[in-house]
Amino acid sequence: MSDVLIIGAGIIGAACAWRLSQAGLSVRVLDRAAPGGQASQAALGVLTFHGRPDTMPKALRVLALKSSYFFPAVIEELQEAVGERVHFRQEGxxxxxxxxxxxxxxxxxxxxxxxxxxxxxxxxxxxxxxxxxxxxxxxxxxxxxxNDAWVDNTALTQAFVRAAQLAGAIFEQADVTAVENGGGRVTGVRSGENRYEADWVVLSAGAWSGQIQGVPGVRIRxxxxxxxxxxxxxxxxxxxxxxxxxxxxxxxxxxxxxxxxxxxxxxxxxxxxxxxxxxxxxxxxxxxxxxxxxxxxxxxxxxTPDDLPLIGPSAGRPNLIIATGHFRNGILLAPITADLVRQLVVGETPGLDLRPYSPDRASLKV
Ligand SMILES: Cc1cc2nc3c(=O)[nH]c(=O)nc-3n(C[C@H](O)[C@H](O)[C@H](O)COP(=O)(O)OP(=O)(O)OC[C@H]3O[C@@H](n4cnc5c(N)ncnc54)[C@H](O)[C@@H]3O)c2cc1C
Structure with a gap:
């Protein structure tokens, strides 16, 4: 039994694991392969803290701009935690x-x-x-x-994994097939014959997030x-x-x-x-x-259908947090997503209005 189970060890799952472990929670991260081996490794590491209004919705520009205020500090904190350099350049x-x-x-x-x-x-x-x-x-x-920057996204993802492990998180290989529900809450996840129980589940399985049974309405392509x-x-x-x-x-x-x-x-x-x-x-x-x-x-x-990430509790299941759908900006938005997920799990008021990113928002239903 864990406080939090995280499905997927890409940059989003790994960053969430770090912040949640730092908050004193017992965290288990399940990935069917090695951490960081999918989109988080394929990215080019571009950190653009704004966007073209014709291609980037305002609610996404809000997240990007907020990220500019603390991304360099997160890199510092992470380097200190793991004792290794993460290549980050802020050359505009x-x-x-x-x-x-x-x-x-x-x-x-x-x-x-x-x-x-x-x-x-x-x-x-x-x-x-x-x-x-x-x-x-x-x-x-x-x-x-x-202020725009570049980061070695592979090193950054691995640093999140390492920092999470040092803070107590366990990373385990498991192909999650379903989230289990009971009494209007999630009770854990299933991987083949194995069951894992937890008080909270975070879904961060990247492009595969829509394939996991028991989580209706996650429209990820x-x-x-x-x-x-x-x-x-x-x-x-x-x-x-x-x-x-x-x-x-x-x-x-x-x-x-x-x-x-x-x-x-x-x-x-x-x-x-x-x-x-x-x-x-x-x-x-x-x-x-x-x-x-x-x-x-x-x-x-x-x-996602509207190019905005899904960050927030799943409809009708307050202890299932969806953290996926970051499309072209998952490297940029990993630190802010992890902070928001931590706030939701520990019961703090999130640092910004999460309604535009709600997994239950109207724009996902058309
Ligand atoms: C070519 C390219 C360039 C990009 N450039 C940038 C960029 O410059 N800047 C930027 O910010 N973003 C960029 N991105 C986007 C960024 O890579 C993604 O938004 C981000 O990596 C998504 O992270 P994630 O953790 O959600 O997904 P992923 O990294 O894909 O991780 C998902 C994890 O979930 C695991 N998983 C899936 N299903 C299951 C299951 N059933 N059970 C267990 N585990 C499971 C997978 O094995 C994987 O490890 C780029 C993407 C691409 C493809």
């Missing part, structure tokens, strides 16, 4: 308009996000090219976001992302256009991302997918066309 990011058609969206991004409190400034094309000489010289406009890397260092910081982005990985490699595809639970790389990644990246930097290919990968993001 550039957002580029590649032609006149991209300019209205760039302008709207600047105005809306600045009004909401994000650090974002218009810079000249010359300034952008000075900051990043390998950018396409034909760019039509640029924004600079000085896998959204494949393909990405690849090339040898060499071309940029100092992450650069974006509306059609692609480029991410420096240390001093030796450069990552190019990423598709968003609805192809079920298929994690293969395809020529069409990698071709569209190339198209977006080469528009940002034609120099990459002759770079040396290093490797490709794909992962399944947990998508």
């Amino acid at each position: 990011q550039l957002f580029l308009a590649m032609n006149d058609g991209d300019l209205p969206s760039l302008e709207e991004t600047l105005n809306v996000n600045r009004e909401e409190g994000a650090a974002l400034e218009r810079i000249s094309i010359e300034e952008a090219l000075r900051m990043e000489p390998n950018l396409n010289p034909e760019i039509a406009g640029a924004l600079y976001a000085p 896998p959204r494949r992302g393909q990405a690849y890397s090339v040898e060499g260092s071309y940029f100092q910081r992450v650069v974006h256009s509306p059609r692609g982005y480029i991410v420096p990985r240390g001093d030796t490699q450069t990552m190019l991302g990423a598709t968003v595809e609805d192809v079920g639970f298929d994690v293969t790389n395809t020529p069409r997918g990698l071709g569209s990644v190339s198209k977006g990246a080469f528009e940002l930097s034609p120099k990459l066309e002759t770079s040396t290919f290093a490797g490709a990968w794909a992962g399944l993001r947990p998508g």
Whole structure:
């Protein structure tokens, strides 16, 4: 019997395990494979603390902006807890308009996000090219976001796992098939013949969260992302256009991302997918066309019908907390999600209005 059972040891489950163990609760995390081996490993580690209003709902921008206030402190705390460095760089990011058609969206991004409190400034094309000489010289406009950052998402996920273990959490291999219910509450979970009992269950099984029996209404669909890397260092910081982005990985490699595809639970790389990644990246930097290919990968993001995560108690089962559906932002939102889940479990008032993220919200029912 545990105080809390967590289904899934991706970055969300691992971060929740850390915060809940720190709160003095006995925590058991069940994953059918090694921790952190799915989407949390496929991510590119981009931490953008704002978003384009035409593609990112306001309630998501709220979570992103709040994350900017404490992400660096979480990295510090985690490094201290595990005694290892997690590579985190806060060198800002550039957002580029590649032609006149991209300019209205760039302008709207600047105005809306600045009004909401994000650090974002218009810079000249010359300034952008000075900051990043390998950018396409034909760019039509640029924004600079000085607080935006990058983190080694694989190291971060493993650091959450390690910190949770050091705080007492147990990670166990188990393929969870169902959540068990009784008397309007969850009583535990089932994995084949095995039953695990707990006072609380947290569902954080990423793109697979909708497959677990006994949890009605969790509408999660896998959204494949393909990405690849090339040898060499071309940029100092992450650069974006509306059609692609480029991410420096240390001093030796450069990552190019990423598709968003609805192809079920298929994690293969395809020529069409990698071709569209190339198209977006080469528009940002034609120099990459002759770079040396290093490797490709794909992962399944947990998508929701309205692109907002599910964070909160399951409808009618107050001790089943849903923490999934983070789509393109699970690395960015892991710390804030873990804080909110801890608050819900220990009975504190959550630090923000959780209604937009409720697993029972109206926008999920259409
Ligand atoms: C190409 C790509 C680029 C991305 N880039 C970024 C980025 O730059 N920044 C960002 O913030 N986000 C990014 N993301 C999104 C981010 O990766 C996800 O939002 C995040 O990793 C989701 O974490 P998770 O813990 O919910 O899921 P996962 O990491 O997928 O973990 C789910 C875990 O649940 C386990 N599981 C599933 N079913 C069961 C079961 N029945 N029983 C037991 N265990 C189970 C799985 O084995 C897995 O370990 C990217 C994603 C992709 C694919």
